[in-house]
Amino acid sequence: MPHPLLPGTLYSGNWWSGCCCGLWKSSDYGQTWITITAASGLTDTCVTQVVFHPTDPQTVLANSSSVFYSADGGATWQSLGRGGGRATMAFNSSGTHELWLSAEGTYTSTAPYTAWTQLPGPIGTTDLRSIEFAPPAWGAAYSQTVLVADGRSNFYQTSDGGASWQPFDPAIGPLWDIAVHPTDPNIIYLSGSGNGVYRTTDGGSTWTAVNEGLAAMAPRQLATVPGQPDLVYALFTGWEGIHRGTQGGQQWEFLPVPGADSDGSMAVDPFTPTRLYRSGSAKVLRSDDGGQTWPITGMLDYPALCSDTGSLDPTVLHADPSQPGVLLAGVNGGCRVAADWTEFGAVYRSTDGGQTWTNTLAATSVITECSDVYLEDVAYDTQDPARVYASICCNGLWRSTDSGQSWTRLGQGAPYEWDLIFAQRLAVEPAPPYRVFVNSRVCTSVSGSCMYLSEDHGETWREADDPFHSEPEQPLFAPGDPPVLYAALAGRFGWYHPGLFRTADGGRSWTKAPGELGRVPVYSLAVVTAPDRVILYAGTPGGEVEGASAQLTDAAQQAGAQVAAGTYRYATLEAADLQPGEQVNEDGFGDAANSVVSTLEVLGGQLYAGTWNNSGAQVWRTGEGRNWSQFTPAWPPTKTAVLESQVFGAHLYLGTDDEGGGELWRTDGTTWEQVATGGFGNGNNWGIDVLAVYSDVLYAVAANNDSGPEIWQSATGDTGSWSAFHIPELGGAGASINALEVFDGHLYAGGSKDGLAQLWRTDGVTWTRIFSDGLALGNTHVSAMAGFNGNLYIGLRNVTMGGEVWRSSDGLHWIRVFAGGLGNPDNGRPYGLIVTGDYLYAVLSNTFSGAEVWRTANGNTWRRTNSGGWGDTGNTFADYNDKAATVFRFDLYIGTINDNGGEVWRLPLARRVYLPMVLKGYVP
Structure with a gap:
């Protein structure tokens, strides 16, 4: 912590994992440190907080087992005999600069801190987690204003120095800390457990979540609704209710559940999708209207083994998939058995939709070494829903063959009986051979595996391959052929790595899930099927991407990258190879003269398509991917082609041709504006055919068949703001620039000169040639570029031997990825390279058999995903432009050339991460 009055002075208290490592001080901005030890009077060096007097730089207080006071800058210390543990301290920056100390009540004192005054009202008897004083810039009217939070759900404010208090009720769960704006008293921030950061801009009347990009906020349970793949429910620690996500998690709403606790569980009824269940202490609540109201409460009685009441906490809820109204609740409890307090795990069953419950299993520890019994x-x-499994830590595995009415303990006398006593999470395979997987908290197997499987419904067990040797938060099967078993690892302990793991061969081999979620903690999973895909939701607190372990490696993301917390959505195609795709427009949008769909770009939730038309280019748009309306600027018919598109700022920019020189137009989704005319002053610049954004600057390439391409740049995109940034060496008749791409801090320009592909790059100041020889025989143009998995990929046009793709990790040294048009020399033009989630897609134009779409997860192995031209050999890719493909609403959209009218095809995407959904659109 920096000293507020002494520049360069820092204090650091080191207390971690039982190490009381002392209080350290630096007077040279952290270059050197000295330790403050017990010899100075600081007899307890487990320091958790340090505070400084706002005007006296020598007054320092530190909290450990008690509060210690130093009047000489930390040279000597004396114990005040108060505080300790989780005490909270703060100095008032105004008035008498009194110290506030909250530990077993809240008190104030001034130097030498020997006399203490307890505050009145609820604050005086409350332990506070945060104390914040109004800064002086708020003005004299706020000089007595103090804001406090108690770490639960209570937030108070006083305007008279603590004589009276007014409660706030932000209704956002446990509150941990407060921060105030340095000058504006209306702006206050709160942080909480499981609910992130909230902000008010009206002094506390209303609060808004500001969690976008924030790590550490993650749902601990997710649930989906059969037949409604875009609806997902989430539970967060500290929230006495349920969050409902719609539109695949793009919009979230909090649904309070009166009587629920801040932990517990939830379930969705498989027969009545609007029916939800949420647990509270010794009860289960039910809603029949999607969580709007909760009129039904089913109470749980204590099992027969209890001689007195204690605690009953339903932590697992599951609806029977074969019997309407039947549910099972897994309960953790404690009560007196005779004279001894005993913990137990129990199962309760309901046959009337949760209105009444019967205890069918109650089990205590079977070994003296373990008393922490937990269902x-x-x-x-x-295979047979009447067969149910239950795992109770410290007791073992149980099985019911009558839908949970009676139970038999499994694994007794088995080779791994000891491990199975500590059984934890379960997963049952949804296809033959219907294997049962369970992980254990204790691992005594020779291989070190903590996961076991049974292929005979629990009669016998053997080790499953377990490369993470860990305690998954949740194993979950996703249906498919074959089914895929996922394991969510939170990395709560230091001996294994976090991430989402998957196996498609019954646990014989595991891989990390592609992308960032393979390397960050994952707390919760839920799966649901859609007509053409399986959707997996995953909850993560986000954070920094970890490096791969020796056993489980992939090159999906660079270690150290930051991942936002929230609910992510994966989609896995049910069919692994060719996808028929779907045409989503009428041929040529109803006009065969629209022979080319040349650009596809997304702005403001709408997909825009540009065309070529000899009677005047057109622009069309759709909000849901299928129903199109024309949105063409009022331009003359001399503009026959939309050549390029690019989103920059709040606008969509379109580059066009024109007989008087190419033009640039833009729209904010409401109106059109022309921002460049006459080929940037050169009428021979016949079209603006490439656009890209680099370092917050928009770059535009003007095509010129006589003197070669020109590059122009603008920081605003406005009319009159453009300046030249040409590549003089890439000039002359026939020279071109066909693609721009940003990679590793540079802007790359790929094109052609003298019949050979060339590549250049710039740092925004000068251009440097990378190559000018085409890299290999017959490569005439750089036709597309994309950054993927830490490499820059480039497509090279080769109409004699077939298009090629090359890659480089540094932009200087290149290796060939494929040649020969992926086995078809007629695939001469790789004009589209599109990255989406975990895959790189290549769209290859073929004028003989139709455009082909291929994908790869690693850059080496490619799989074709469509038939040639989707069954129409006249469908070739928009040869001139690599912007004729884009991702919209979770799918890949591709524009084609067709003499009967250009077409737009929707191609379902393979496994990938959608956008991080961090309570977007939250409605309190």
């Missing part, structure tokens, strides 16, 4: 999980067998 971990309940899972239905997918």
Whole structure:
């Protein structure tokens, strides 16, 4: 912590994992440190907080087992005999600069801090987690204003120095800390457990979540609704309710559940999709209207083994997939058995939709070495739903063959009986051979595996391959052929790595899920099927991407990258190879003269398509991907082609041709504006055919068949703001620039000169040639570029031997990825390279058999995803432009050339991460 009055002075208290490592001080901005030890009077060096007097630089207080006071800048210390543990301290920056100390009540004192005054009202008897004083810039009217939070759900404010208090009720769960704006008293920030950061701009009347990009906020449970793949429910720690996500998690709403606790569980009824269940202490609540109201409460009685009441906490809820109204609740409890307090795990069953419950299993510890009995999980067998499994830590595995009415303990006398006693999470395979997987908290197997499987419904068990040797937060099967088993690892302990893991061969081999979620903590999973895909939701607190372990490696993301917290959505195609795709426009948008769909770009939630038309180019748009309306600027018919598109700032820019010189137009989605005319002053610049954004500057390439391409740049995109940034060496008749791409801090320009592909790059100041020889025989143009998995990929046009793709990790040294048009020399033009989630897609134009779409997850192995031209050999890719493909609403859209009218095709995407959904559109 920096000293507020002494420049360069820092204090650091080191207390971690039981190490009381002392209080350290630096007077040279952290270059050197000295330790403050017990010899100075600081007899307890487990320091958790340090505060400084706002006007006296020598007055320092430190909290450990008690509060210690130093009047000489930390040279000597004396104990005040108060505080300790989780005490909270703060100095008032105004008035008498009194110290506020909250520990077993809240008190104030001034130097030498021997006399203490307890505050009146609720604050005087409350332990506070945060104390914040109004800064002086708020003005004299706020000189007595103090804001406090108690770490639960209570937030108070006083305007008279603590004589009276007014409660705020932000209704956002446990509150941990407060921060105030340095000059504006209306702006206050709160942070909480499981709910991120909230802000008010009206002094506390209303609060808004500001969590976009914030790590550490993650749902601990997710649930989906059969038949409604875009609806997902989430539970967050500290929230006495449910969050509902719609539109695949793009919009979230909080649904309070009166009577629920801040932990517990939830379930969705598989037969009545609007029916939800949420647990509270010794009860289960039910809503029949999607969580709007909760009129039904089913109470749980204590099991027969209890001689007195204690605690009953339903932590697992599952609806029977085969019997309407039947549910099982996994309960953790404690009560007196005879004279001894005993913990137990129990299962309760309801046959009337949660209105009444019957205890069918109650189990205590079976070994003296373990008393922390806990019902971990309940899972239905997918082959026979009457077969149910339950895992109880410190007791073992149980099985029911009558839908949970009676139970038999499994694994007794088995080779791994000890491990199975500590059974935790369960997963049952949804297809033959219907294997049952369970992980254990204790791992005694020779291989070190903590996961076991049974292929005979729990009669016998053997080790499953387990490269992470860990305790998954949740294993979950996703249906498919074959089914895929996912394991969510939070990395709560230091001996294994976090991430989402998957196996498609029954646990014989595991891989990290592609992308960032393979390397950050994952807390929760839920799966749902759609007509053409399986959707997996994953909850993560985000954070920094970890490096791969020796056993499980992938090159999906660079270690150290930051991942936002929230709910992510994966989609896995049910069919692995060719996808028929779907045409989503009428041929040529109803006009066969629209022979080319040349650009596809997304702005403001709408997909825009530009065309070529000899009677005047057109622009069309759609909000949902299928129903199109024309949105063409009022330009003359001399503009026959939309050549390029690019979003920059709040506008969509379109480059066009024109007989008087190419033009540049832009729209904010409402009106059109012309921002460049006459080929930037050169009428021979017949079209603006490439656009890109680099370092917050918009770059435009003007095509010129006589003197070669010109490059222009603008920081605003406005009329009159453009300046030249040409590549003089890339001039002359026939020279061109066909693609721009940003990679590793540079802007790359790929094109052609003298019949050979060339590549250049710039740092925004000068241009440097990378190559000018085409890299290989027959490569005439750089036709497309994309950054993927830490490499720059370039497509090279080769109409004699077939198009090629090359890649480089540094932009200087290149290796060939494929040649020969992926086995078809007629695939001469790789004009589209599109990155989406975990895959790189290549669209290859073919004038004989139709455009082909290929994808790769690693850059080496490619799989074709469509038939040639989607069954129409006249469908070739928009040869001139690499912007004729884009991702919109979770799918890949591709524009084609067709003499009967250009077409737009929607291609379902393979596994990928959608956008991070961090309570977007939150409605309190």
